[in-house]
Amino acid sequence: MEDISETELLQRIFPLLDTSGSALLGPGDDAAVIAAPDGRTVVTIDTQVQDQDFRLRWANGYETTGFDVGWKAGAQNLSDINAMGAEATAMVVSLTMPGKTPVGWVEGMARGLDTAIRELGGGACSVAGGDLSRGSEIVVTVTVLGHLAGRAPVLRSGAMPGDVVALAGTAGRAAAGFALLESGHGMDTLDEDQLALVKNQCRPLPPLWAGPAAAEAGASSMIDLSDGLVRDSGRVATASGVVVDLDLAAVDRLAAPLQSTAELLGANARDWALGGGEDHGLLVTFRADKELSEGFTRIGSIYAGEAGVTMNGDPLTITGWDHFAH
Missing domain, CATH: 3.90.650.10 (PurM-like C-terminal domain)
Incomplete structure (x- = not known):
């Protein structure tokens, strides 16, 4: 990552993410604009932290891929929306990582996130934007928005x-x-x-x-x-x-x-x-x-x-x- 710029990275990962669906305005501006189909928005957020929620290399030798982390980050947040009886409409993603993180690992994370949405049945959920930052370890935070389709939330x-x-x-x-x-x-x-x-x-x-x-x-x-x-x-x-x-x-x-x-x-x-x-x-x-x-x-x-x-x-x-x- 330290060999390329933030702009170059975004140019690589945006094509890997589905930014259609409910995002009226997706990545590229200071904020996204998301449709709220029934006038109410359900919101959840969750974080994965390296060596707290996952290891890059486990004791048995398994190496966690970016695809794994992207999939899990999407899945755990989509699940919280699901638990309210709601359906996901959009997500935003914050990624903090060391400069030594391979670019391919980040591209894999984007693919994992997008694949989880599609294969798990995330429907019209789109990746509407996010944030990149540099830090001492990998931290992925995802916020997902959803709607209730006219139903009452189940508490x-x-x-x-x-x-x-x-x-x-x-x-x-x-x-x-x-x-x-x-x-x-x-x-x-x-x-x-x-x-x-x-x-x-x-x-x-x-x-x-x-x-x-x-x-x-x-x-x-x-x-x-x-x-x-x-x-x-x-x-x-x-x-x-x-x-x-x-x-x-x-x-x-x-x-x-x-x-x-x-x-x-x-x-x-x-x-x-x-x-x-x-x-x-x-x-x-x-x-x-x-x-x-x-x-x-x-x-x-x-x-x-x-x-x-x-x-x-x-x-x-x-x-x-x-x-x-x-």
Whole structure:
């Protein structure tokens, strides 16, 4: 990067990004102009920091590509818009990096961002602009705007006793992939299923169809599973003033595909399913009289009581991811 100018870099990456869609005015001016289809705008922001959220080279030898980071930066933010029952319309991206960062890595990041939007089902979302800066490490911050298409936003605070807890997407797979990356098991020693787990960590697959679908079906609450099933269920429990009781058999079904990897690493597959974050699945509650649509799996129930998370009525000690906790 230190061998080319900011202008030259922008000339390289703009052609790699879809800047159409809802952007009435895209990159090139001091700010973008974005359409707000129903007069309301949903906004989210998330950051990836080198050696905090990803490593350029992992313990098992895997080298994180710019494509990986671009994909994940897009996916995790699109997932937050999804969790409100909204649809993404535009994103802006801030990239800070050392001068020694290869230009090809940055081009790969742009491709990953654009590909994630298209392949995950980001619809009319366009990359409307952003910012470049120089720093001691790579930091990628993405802001995504969305619209509700005439629907009410689905909040964390709407769950009520008697509701069903459902999941769209996966839980625990990204945590298993993280454990493999941090292990001494090189990529050339992993089987097809384990390579898929690594991919779940590096390029998550949020079910972007599920948020609007759940909202249309009358979901009472929703949350993106970014920090783990227990921690994010706890956020719904606290916001709604209820008990989220997870079903042990359902959790074990989530853990079953992870069992052989857990045995390889001396880990507990159920712990990954309960506490592992970054799958970006969607946790949804529905009234009990609602039939679950295809793609949603029942994994628990809502009860009255002191806000918290249990499993088959028993308290859980797993907490999930926290940026600042030990």
